[in-house]
Amino acid sequence: MGKQKESHELKVRRTMKDKSETKSETKFISTISHKLRTPLNAIIGFSELLLDQVYGELNEKQTHYLKNINSSGKNLLVFLNDLIDLLNLKWGEVRLEYSDFSLSQAINQAQMSVKAFAEQKNVSLEVKDDSNLLTIKADENKFMKILHHLLSNAVKFTPPGGKVEITTRYLKGPEFNPSSLFPTPCVEISVVDNGIGIKPEDQERIFSEFYQVDSTLSQDFEGTGLGLSLAKELVRLHQGKIWVESEEGKGSKFTFVIPLDE
Numbered sequence: 232m233g234k235q236k237e238s239h240e241l242k243v244r245r246t247m248k249d250k251s252e253t254k255s256e257t258k259f260i261s262t263i264s265h266k267l268r269t270p271l272n273a274i275i276g277f278s279e280l281l282l283d284q285v286y287g288e289l290n291e292k293q294t295h296y297l298k299n300i301n302s303s304g305k306n307l308l309v310f311l312n313d314l315i316d317l318l319n320l321k322w323g324e325v326r327l328e329y330s331d332f333s334l335s336q337a338i339n340q341a342q343m344s345v346k347a348f349a350e351q352k353n354v355s356l357e358v359k360d361d362s363n364l365l366t367i368k369a370d371e372n373k374f375m376k377i378l379h380h381l382l383s384n385a386v387k388f389t390p391p392g393g394k395v396e397i398t399t400r401y402l403k404g405p406e407f408n409p410s411s412l413f414p415t416p417c418v419e420i421s422v423v424d425n426g427i428g429i430k431p432e433d434q435e436r437i438f439s440e441f442y443q444v445d446s447t448l449s450q451d452f453e454g455t456g457l458g459l460s461l462a463k464e465l466v467r468l469h470q471g472k473i474w475v476e477s478e479e480g481k482g483s484k485f486t487f488v489i490p491l492d493e
């Protein structure tokens with residue numbers, strides 16, 4: 232009995248410690264986020280103001296260097312946003328906010344977020360929605376982030392003239408999908424490209440933080456190395472699973488499955 236009480240007290244103390252640690256980590260993350268974002272927004276904003284020539288005409292060199300400052304600032308902001316998201320997922324307090332939302336609208340919106348990039352690269356975007364699901368239940372914001380990371384990678388690693396396709400399926404349960412690990416009804420989303428592909432030995436590693444394939448094929452592409460680890464954490468939060476099938480030189484298929492029950 233004494234031992235039981237002792238272990239209970241230990242558990243309570245540990246939970247209190249865990250909670251206070253999470254609180255101080257959350258505060259630390261929000262402080263560095265604020266301290267870095269404020270000057271970065273000034274760099275981006277003021278360089279834009281100068282580029283608009285509001286305060287006088289610029290010569291060619293000045294325009295060139297200001298464009299460099301502006302795009303470096305923007306790249307750094309993307310990196311910072313991804314890093315803060317990942318730190319929050321790993322150490323902070325992140326809760327899912329479930330709601331019912333339209334699957335086709337979410338896919339359209341995610342497509343829009345990479346449309347300009349795809350047009351600029353002459354990569355076509357297509358959707359094959361076979362799920363027949365009008366709505367799904369998930370954290371809409373986080374669901375969109377997963378899709379955005381997969382789509383922007385697919386466009387990035389597909390050469391001009393290539394194709395990126397989003398496909399969906401409704402998995403009703405294990406009896407309809409015997410190999411599935413998911414007992415409940417699920418939605419399966421795949422992002423398929425016919426781009427540079429990934430070697431078998433890299434296919435697990437790319438989901439780790441900062442891992443980027445070091446090859447002649449991928450060296451021309453910029454990135455933070457955080458997109459897939461973020462997508463993996465967000466899928467994990469939804470109790471789902473994410474994986475890749477790929478062949479070097481032929482293309483990749485990234486798939487994630489999330490249960491439709493909260």
Ligand code: ADP
Pocket residue numbers: 380384385388424426427428429437442443444445449453454455456457458459460483
């Ligand atoms: P990055 O910002 O570099 O894209 P990610 O974490 O999103 O970081 O991806 C990690 C690495 O996985 C990429 O640098 C790339 O080498 C590889 N990768 C991701 N998606 C694809 C894809 N669709 N085709 C080929 N390689 C990919």
